Amino acid sequence: MEGPMIEAKNISKIIDGQTILKQISFCLQGNKAFFIRGSNGSGKSTLLKLLAGIYHPTHGTLNRGTNRIGYMPEHFPEGLPFRVKEYLSIIANFHGYSKKELKEYIQLFSIEAFLNTSLKQCSKGTKQKVGIIQALISKPDILLLDEPLTGLDQESQQVFIQLLDKQKRNSMIIFTAHENPLIEKIADEQFLLEAGGLAKSNMKSRKKQIKFKYTRVDILQNLQLVTHNRNEKTAVLSANSDQSDPLLLHLLNNQCSILEVWEEGER
Ligand SMILES: Nc1ncnc2c1ncn2[C@@H]1O[C@H](COP(=O)(O)OP(=O)(O)OP(=O)(O)O)[C@@H](O)[C@H]1O
Numbered sequence: 001m002e003g004p005m006i007e008a009k010n011i012s013k014i015i016d017g018q019t020i021l022k023q024i025s026f027c028l029q030g031n032k033a034f035f036i037r038g039s040n041g042s043g044k045s046t047l048l049k050l051l052a053g054i055y056h057p058t059h060g061t062l063n064r065g066t067n068r069i070g071y072m073p074e075h076f077p078e079g080l081p082f083r084v085k086e087y088l089s090i091i092a093n094f095h096g097y098s099k100k101e102l103k104e105y106i107q108l109f110s111i112e113a114f115l116n117t118s119l120k121q122c123s124k125g126t127k128q129k130v131g132i133i134q135a136l137i138s139k140p141d142i143l144l145l146d147e148p149l150t151g152l153d154q155e156s157q158q159v160f161i162q163l164l165d166k167q168k169r170n171s172m173i174i175f176t177a178h179e180n181p182l183i184e185k186i187a188d189e190q191f192l193l194e195a196g197g198l199a200k201s202n203m204k205s206r207k208k209q210i211k212f213k214y215t216r217v218d219i220l221q222n223l224q225l226v227t228h229n230r231n232e233k234t235a236v237l238s239a240n241s242d243q244s245d246p247l248l249l250h251l252l253n254n255q256c257s258i259l260e261v262w263e264e265g266e267r
Pocket residue numbers: 015016020038039040041042043044045046047074
């Protein structure tokens with residue numbers, strides 16, 4: 001598979017004698033979005049800081065190759081002595097980003113009115129937007145986002161979700177979040193961080209709908225029907241993805257004909 005790669009071998013992070021991450025190993029590759037979930041305090045931000053190179057593992061090795069990393073922290077650094085425009089121009093210059101490209105992001109996130117405001121005085125949402133823009137203009141191969149939607153208004157959330165969906169063509173994205181629309185729209189794989197360890201976890205599967213023709217009406221008992229046409233003797237049922245195969249078998253074993261199967265939301 002092509003694209004950026006990041007590999008961790010048995011990494012642990014101990015801070016002030018407290019083991020936060022314990023012997024974690026993984027290899028992520030490709031322009032995909034990886035969602036890290038876990039309860040508060042489980043170590044998600046710590047893991048992203050390790051991937052960003054802000055922390056070093058206490059034990060183990062982390063190989064980020066020569067990939068350019070863009071990192072958006074959960075909390076934008078409070079003490080930076082710059083105005084918004086100054087700060088973003090410095091970052092843009094550093095990464096060879098043109099003024100025109102930067103202006104597009106500034107317009108996209110509607111922060112024109114705050115360009116001369118000092119970062120310290122910006123609202124939480126504006127700081128969040130500046131944090132997003134600085135991560136994007138670093139032209140990252142790997143984009144690390146720690147709860148990026150927190151504090152954004154609804155409109156900016158939509159803008160950002162669409163932007164990330166496009167960004168996946170050019171970058172690997174590793175992110176934490178609590179907002180389902182973001183997770184559902186962009187996550188390709190998810191990992192659960194629990195008790196210091198990381199495990200791959202299944203994406204919540206979408207429901208399937210099955211349209212079928214029956215011969216005996218009693219087969220409909222206990223089925224979760226979405227529609228039912230008595231004249232045609234057809235019905236549509238809804239099932240979780242993991243139940244759809246057993247249900248199909250059940251229908252076929254009871255003289256039903258399967259007419260169509262599709263994922264909920266596909267039409
Ligand atoms: N610099 C630090 N010094 C001491 N303890 C720390 C430090 N950074 C993180 N921790 C501790 O590590 C644990 C994990 O913190 P972390 O912020 O990584 O969790 P999280 O999963 O991102 O939480 P949340 O969902 O609330 O943002 C917490 O118990 C936290 O107090």
